[in-house]
Amino acid sequence: MITRLSTLFLRTLREDPADAEVPSHKLLTRAGYIRRAAPGIYSWMPLGYRVYRKIEAIVREEMDKISQEVHFPALLPREPYEASGRWTEYGDNLFRLKDRKKGDYLLGPTHEEMFTLMVKDIVSSYKQLPLALYQIQTKYRDEARPRAGILRGREFVMKDSYTFDIDDAGLEAAYQRHREAYIKIFDRLGFSYAIVSAMAGAMGGSKSEEFLAEAKVGEDTYVRCTNCDYAANVEAVAVPAAPTLSAGEIAKLPGARVHDTPDTPTIDTLVDLLNAAHPRTDGRVWTAADTLKNLLVMLHQPDGTVLPLAIGVPGDREVDMKRLEAQVAPAEPVPFSEADFATYPALAKGYVGPGVLGEDSATGIRYVVDPRVSGGTAWVTGADSPGHHVIGLVAGRDFSADGTIQAAEVRDGDPCPVCGAPLESARGIEMGHIFQLGRKYADALGLQVLDQNGKLVTVTMGSYGIGVSRAVAAIAENTCDDKGLVWPREVAPADVHLVIAGKGDDIRDAAERIASELASAGIDVMLDDRDASPGVKFADAELIGVPTIVVIGRGLKDGVVEVRDRASGDRSDVPVREAVSRIVEAVRG
Numbered sequence: 068m069i070t071r072l073s074t075l076f077l078r079t080l081r082e083d084p085a086d087a088e089v090p091s092h093k094l095l096t097r098a099g100y101i102r103r104a105a106p107g108i109y110s111w112m113p114l115g116y117r118v119y120r121k122i123e124a125i126v127r128e129e130m131d132k133i134s135q136e137v138h139f140p141a142l143l144p145r146e147p148y149e150a151s152g153r154w155t156e157y158g159d160n161l162f163r164l165k166d167r168k169k170g171d172y173l174l175g176p177t178h179e180e181m182f183t184l185m186v187k188d189i190v191s192s193y194k195q196l197p198l199a200l201y202q203i204q205t206k207y208r209d210e211a212r213p214r215a216g217i218l219r220g221r222e223f224v225m226k227d228s229y230t231f232d233i234d235d236a237g238l239e240a241a242y243q244r245h246r247e248a249y250i251k252i253f254d255r256l257g258f259s260y261a262i263v264s265a266m267a268g269a270m271g272g273s274k275s276e277e278f279l280a281e282a283k284v285g286e287d288t289y290v291r292c293t294n295c296d297y298a299a300n301v302e303a304v305a306v307p308a309a310p311t312l313s314a315g316e317i318a319k320l321p322g323a324r325v326h327d328t329p330d331t332p333t334i335d336t337l338v339d340l341l342n343a344a345h346p347r348t349d350g351r352v353w354t355a356a357d358t359l360k361n362l363l364v365m366l367h368q369p370d371g372t373v374l375p376l377a378i379g380v381p382g383d384r385e386v387d388m389k390r391l392e393a394q395v396a397p398a399e400p401v402p403f404s405e406a407d408f409a410t411y412p413a414l415a416k417g418y419v420g421p422g423v424l425g426e427d428s429a430t431g432i433r434y435v436v437d438p439r440v441s442g443g444t445a446w447v448t449g450a451d452s453p454g455h456h457v458i459g460l461v462a463g464r465d466f467s468a469d470g471t472i473q474a475a476e477v478r479d480g481d482p483c484p485v486c487g488a489p490l491e492s493a494r495g496i497e498m499g500h501i502f503q504l505g506r507k508y509a510d511a512l513g514l515q516v517l518d519q520n521g522k523l524v525t526v527t528m529g530s531y532g533i534g535v536s537r538a539v540a541a542i543a544e545n546t547c548d549d550k551g552l553v554w555p556r557e558v559a560p561a562d563v564h565l566v567i568a569g570k571g572d573d574i575r576d577a578a579e580r581i582a583s584e585l586a587s588a589g590i591d592v593m594l595d596d597r598d599a600s601p602g603v604k605f606a607d608a609e610l611i612g613v614p615t616i617v618v619i620g621r622g623l624k625d626g627v628v629e630v631r632d633r634a635s636g637d638r639s640d641v642p643v644r645e646a647v648s649r650i651v652e653a654v655r656g
């Protein structure tokens with residue numbers, strides 16, 4: 068096939084669009100792949116839709132080997148989502164609408180309920196299992212922060228699949244089949260990615276992994292061990308509990324003492340004052356890690372109710388809001404406002420300590436602490452009156468929490484939870500997510516089948532997503548350079564980009580002949596036959612990002628054309644006679 072730039076529905080832009088923050092969004096817009104229709108909603112132009120369809124085809128080809136394709140509507144009735152609890156749980160992220168009869172509908176954010184109900188209708192015996200179904204479908208989520216173009220849209224395309232098994236072993240096998248298929252898909256898509264343990268989050272269920280495209284602009288932070296193969300989204304990092312002291316050892320610790328610590332509402336001011344006025348006797352100086360700071364948040368539940376929560380972490384660490392969000396989902400944590408503090412007079416802002424926290428305390432506020440705050444650890448913390456702190460407050464002796472929480476920030480150099488070696492962090496874009504849902508939806512919607520013994524059992528499910536439209540941007544983000552897009556072969560909008568660089572019939576004739584010979588050999592050719600200067604054409608070729616660029620111009624009088632590799636920048640002169648075979652070779656690799 069030959070695509071002529073003279074007639075292609077395309078206008079490239081020299082300037083970055085004003086609303087674009089990340090390279091992929093800028094480049095996809097400038098190179099004429101996508102156009103914004105509304106915030107978080109995009110239209111595909113011809114080049115963009117080609118790349119999108121190639122990605123979709125790869126996903127479909129690999130999924131067809133392990134699953135059967137179906138297709139659900141995007142416009143869905145309320146009832147199944149009511150039964151699973153998600154009509155409410157999804158909160159403001161759900162697009163809800165009414166039909167003319169005032170019936171409630173939604174635009175599907177993901178389709179667990181519909182798949183479960185369809186299978187319930189058709190399947191009644193273990194003999195019909197295992198079963199795997201998938202679709203490639205447009206999803207709708209009214210994201211609070213639609214961002215970075217098609218990376219986080221409000222309308223986007225997802226491949227979602229679901230597996231149905233009679234027992235846990237079946238689910239594990241289905242999960243592994245998906246994991247393998249995902250590895251094949253992402254290898255073929257041609258970008259670098261990491262597979263990391265993830266939180267099952269609002270979906271319920273247990274085992275879960277994410278496939279993250281490596282990208283500096285990624286919204287997800289993950290850590291990997293510098294020694295073993297542990298890798299996890301920071302949301303899913305479980306810091307092991309620090310060792311606890313025995314009752315006898317705790318009894319030997321010095322008693323807690325309250326001190327005047329005027330004007331020390333921050334950890335830094337507190338540590339300075341401690342070292343000046345209350346130096347330690349063991350030769351060490353006080354550091355922020357010796358202090359226990361308590362953060363207060365209001366948890367906004369999807370049903371509108373609000374509950375306070377206090378989180379205690381060592382003072383040298385912040386509470387990581389994304390880790391906290393993952394722990395309290397579907398509730399949303401919002402830091403205490405002045406008005407919230409005012410409703411709890413026992414809380415001395417800046418000097419809040421465990422004395423007034425906990426379900427059995429004066430405030431009744433649930434109090435959860437970092438696992439480092441284990442029995443026998445001694446802390447400097449607020450004494451619950453302005454300008455006062457307590458030194459040597461011992462967990463398990465002087466206070467106890469209602470539970471622990473994994474919400475403190477994870478840092479480079481922290482010990483790996485598996486082997487203890489230092490962790491290092493990187494950022495990524497979530498491309499795929501596989502998880503063992505278990506029986507949550509089957510229970511909620513009554514999906515049961517008869518087992519070998521004629522007994523009714525609840526089916527166990529897996530759920531697996533790939534961001535198909537997001538992949539266009541994630542691959543672009545992962546592979547682009549400062550000149551433009553750089554597509555991996557399998558997803559490029561064409562195999563070769565021929566530039567007619569010069570005037571004259573011989574140049575044009577040679578280009579036309581090479582183009583048609585390539586097309587006959589089954590190569591997808593983009594031919595820049597426009598009346599533009601070579602400089603403009605070169606810049607566009609680099610911006611558009613087809614993997615092989617061939618320049619037919621000045622060299623022709625010496626019998627050569629130039630073949631450029633877009634990714635490496637390598638250039639070589641090739642005799643015209645060999646041009647076609649050499650280009651075919653480059654394309655077929």
Ligand SMILES: Nc1ncnc2c1ncn2[C@@H]1O[C@H](COP(=O)(O)OP(=O)(O)O)[C@@H](O)[C@H]1O
Binds near residue numbers: 220222497533535
């Ligand atoms: N707003 C979005 N825009 C584009 N792709 C998305 C969006 N939300 C999710 N996806 C894609 O769909 C896949 C499966 O979605 P899911 O795991 O339910 O998303 P999330 O973890 O954001 O809730 C994700 O891995 C991601 O690739």
Ligand SMILES: [Mg+2]
Binds near residue numbers: 500
């Ligand atoms: Mg996910």
Ligand SMILES: [Zn+2]
Binds near residue numbers: 297484487
């Ligand atoms: Zn390790």
